Amino acid sequence: MKKVKVSKKLIATTLATLLLGSGTAFAAYNVVAGPQANDTGVTPLGWTVTPAGKQLSLGDKPWGGAISPDQQYLVVSNDGEGPQSLQVVDIKQQKVIQTISYKSPESLFLGVAFSPDGKKLYASAGGNQKIRVYNFDNGSLTEQSPILMKDQNNTDFNPAGITVSPDGKFLYTANNLNKSVSRIDLATGQISATIAVGKDPYMVLLSHDGNSLYVSNWGESSVSVLDTKSFTVKNTISVGLHPNALAANPVNGLIYVANSDSDEISVVDSQSQQVVQTISLAPYRNAPTGSTPDALAVSQDGKTLYVANAGNNDIAVVDLGDGEGHTEAKVKGLIPTAWYPTGVFPSGDGKQLMVLNAKGLGAGPNPKHTFNLWTPESQYIGSLVQGTMSFIDIPDNKQLKEYTKQVEDNNKVYKADGEQKGDKVSPIPQFAGQQSPIKHVIYVIKENRTYDQVFGDMGKGNGDPSLTLFGKDVTPNLHKLANQFVLLDNFYSNGETSSPGHEWVTAAQSNDYSEKGWPADYSGRRADMDVDAIQTKEGRIWANAKRSGVSFRDYGEYINWWSSYDKTKGWTPDDPSIGNNYDANYAGWDINTTDMTRYNEWEKEFKQFDQNGNLPQLETVYLPDDHTAFTAPGKRTPQAYVATNDYALGKLVDTVSHSKYWKDTAIVVTEDDPQDGPDHVSALRTEALVISPYTQTGKVDSTLYSQVSMVRTVEMILGMKPMTQFDAAAIPMLNAFTNHPNFKSYSVEQPKYPLDQLNGQPGPVAIQSSPASDLDKPDSGSADKHNRELWKAIKGDQPYPESKK
Incomplete structure (x- = not known):
């Protein structure tokens, strides 16, 4: 780049x-x-995807695939949150000729393998604790009785990557939730042995002689090597962070390991069982991580390695030199793909590459959003984005050079020139040594709303009032803040749902483990994820603050999400890098704790900081009430939840603006994701605010920003380095700020809806005066189905489903 x-x-x-x-x-x-x-x-980053070759539409999140032994077919495993499927692609015709779909709780996960004779196909069923078995005949799959992965302990194996022995007698599975590998006797369909390996095993790969089995341990930095005869671990090889894909060189037997969170390939000598070379995939010198290699393939002559860089949306073409391992390998060029490539497969004749792209061309509008995940019409962001497959002719040197330039153009890194006007320095530092007049940032993270759901009725900016569900009658403070400061009508979430969303807002990246784990977790196909494996190399924003000498304090973000609340300890962090910089009395994720309770606890400490003059430079504040409990009996109504969230944020801004810290503070606000609503521009467009004397302009800023732009802006203000390639490349929110601050304080608006209103109680129906009142009209046509369902649920006409945080 x-x-x-x-x-x-x-x-x-x-x-x-x-x-x-x-x-x-x-x-x-x-x-x-x-x-x-x-x-x-x-993409929400503002990066362009310009996939090379011919494109073919696939299903939801194509994570895995396998080519038939006769090289005529590629079978793809689509493993998203909605309907999952196996698809058979005829390589010569370049079209899908069969699709077998599975609704939750039936599942697939990553692993696909053919028998050596090509007459059987096996597919991992993940949380179903089984291996699906199919007869395969002339491009047609016929499902047979599965292999059940059961033992006396009812172990949660969750098989992922699989492979079949060269003689066709055994199948090996990486058991992703059990830190183990199993050997299955295909004659009996039974597990013959299971052995412990590292954390979160992802892929298994047999050596060419079948005597060694390599296992990538996704949750750590190692590869386990098993002796297939004795089925014992004979070696554990240290590699880069969070290894996933494996490939073997057909000429010299070298093993290649993709290290997804250190952006490199470890080259392992199969004889010495040692790493003999490390190939960097960094797109430029000293680049932070973010390339995210997650798929590998080697040409038949052993001279070229193809690497899918999911984070950079490209295939790296690695020159392996003489094919004997004597010459140092290096990246020769890049081929542009669609968004988040997850598989790369050379054709049998070596003339073409087939590439799986998990997120295709991205998400468009979703005005008909619903939570019925099992229909294509749902427009739910968790399953809206469909994958694609690229058929790409192997480029010659000239074409590869052009492709490389295209990738560089697609993934630009922005660096703004410094600008000073007289003695007024830009509030966003734009060159080394420049100091910001803003010394403190309060980073507020909320839950699950789209732009149109809240701001569609603003009367300015790019909004659709017919999609507004929590308009000015429910959110008077959000509307006042957007009018008094700056309205951001082209701001996007980088992740689809809360699991990757909270990573993007705190770590400027959702890593490969996060991306591939959340769809199964959210759709009830597997248990919760490994909190350690989600951790990226540079950690989250508080780790960055600590490295940078920036004081920080956390209120609720990443607090008791993955661990249980302990009354004796109070609320405690799940991320050790938070250290003691948190308030044990401030609630993390808990739908029964109101945001006003959270605000009151935050206010206690803020007033002490204000009195003592020691406000931390960075505060992260979690205000999740706008998630709502929907229409659960005995819970507050959805409007009451959102109104409470609105009031708490308004009170927070009011408090800060009447303190001595107002003159040098910025309050930035974003949702973790947009999954609970519709939007006429993009399913990923979400609500965001930037509140400061330096943004008090009343203007509309339509620059394309994302959550990572907000992270980068915070880093620039506080003098912190980027954590990943994504915040390094993000467009900073320069246009939201001015060199002419307005120090007028903010006065909180009182709620217009009762904050204690419970579901089932008689009371006011919110937003009757908003433009969304046409939801009562059965044939209006302008209101989306999801909003109509929630509208009816609010009035007690029908129940409403819950969603994940």
Whole structure:
């Protein structure tokens, strides 16, 4: 990725990405994230995806696949949150010729393997604790009785990667939730042995002689090597962080390991069982992590390694030299893919690559959003984005050079020129040594709303009032804040749901483990995820603050999400890097604790800081009430939850603005994700605010920003380095700020809806005066199905389903 200098004036008008074939730059304020013309797309980061070759539509989250022994078919495992499926792709015809679908709790997860004769196909069923078995005949799958993975202890194996022995007698499974590998006797269909390996095993790979089995331990930094005859662990090899994909060189037997969170390939000598070389995949010198390699393939001549970089949306073409391991390998060039490539398969004749792209061209609008995950019409963001497959001719040197330039153009790194006007320094530092007049940042994280759900009725900016469910009658403070400060109408979530969403807002990345784990978790197909495996190399924003000498305090974010609340200890962090910098009396995720209770606890400490003059430079504050409990009996109504959230945020801003810290503080606010609502622009567009004397302008800023732009802006203000390639490349929120601060304080608006209103109680129906009142009209056509369902549920006409946080 290139570093490009962009002036403050131009950063709003120039998004330095090019549409494939058009050669025309387009303006950041005119671009929305999602599918574009000419089979291109724009990610929430503002990066363009311009996939090479012919594109074929697939299902939801194609994580795995396998080519048939006769090289005629590729079978894809689609493992998303909605309906999962196996799809058979005819390689010559370049089309899907069969789809077998599974609704939750029936599942698939990652692993696909053929028998050596090609007559059987096996697929991991993840949380179903079984291996699916199919007869395969002339491109057609017929499901047979599965292999049940059961033992006396009812072990939660959750099989992931699988492989079949060269003689076809045994199948080996990486048991992702059991820190083990099992050997299954295919003649009996029974587990013959299970052996412990490292954390969260992902993939298994047999050596060419079948005597060694390599296992990538996704949750740590190791590869286990098993002796297949004795079925014992004969070696554990240290590699990079969170290894996933494995591949073997057909010529010299070298083993390649993709290290997803250190952006490198470990080359293992199969004889010495040692790492003999490490291949960097960094897109530029000293780049932070983020390339996220997650799939590998080696050419038949052993001279080229193909690496799917999920984070950079490309295939790295690695020159392996003489194919004997004597020459140092290096990246020769890059091939552009669609969003988040997850598989790469050379054709049998070596003339073509087939690439799986988990997120295709991204998410478009979802005005008909519902929570019925099992229909294509649901437009629920968790299952809305469909995968694709690219058929790419192997490029010659000239074409590879052009492709590489295209990838660099797609993934620009922005670096703004410094700008000073007289003695007024920009509040966002734009060059080394510049100091911001803002010394403190309060980073507020909320739950699950789209832009249109809240701000569609603003009367300015790009909103659709017919999709507004929690408008000005429920959220008077959000509306007042957006009017008094700055309205951000082109701001996106980088993740689809809360699990990856909280990683994006705190770590500027959702790693491969997070991305591939949450769909099964959210759809009830597996147990909760490994909190340690979600951790990226540089950690979260509080770890960055600690490295940077920035004082910080956490209120509720990453507090008792993955662990149980202990009354004797109070609320405690799940991330050790938070240390003691948290308030044990401030609640984490708990739908029964109101945001006003949270605010009152925060206020106690803030007043002490204000009195003592020791406010931390960074505070993270979790206010999750806008998630709501829907219409659960005995809980507050959805409007009461959202109104409480609105009031708590308004009180927080009021408190800060009447303190001595107002003059040098910024309050940034974002949702963790947009999963609970519709939007007419993009299913990933979400609510966000930037509140400070330096943003009190009343303007609309339509620059394309995302959660990572907000993280980068916080880092720039506080003098912190980027944590990943994504915040390093993010467009900073320069246009939301001004050099002319307005120090007028903010006065909180009192709630217009009773905060204690319970479901089932008679009382006011919210937002009767809002433009969304046409939800009462059965044939209005302008209101989406999801909002209509929630509207009816609010009035007691029907129940409403719950969703994950």
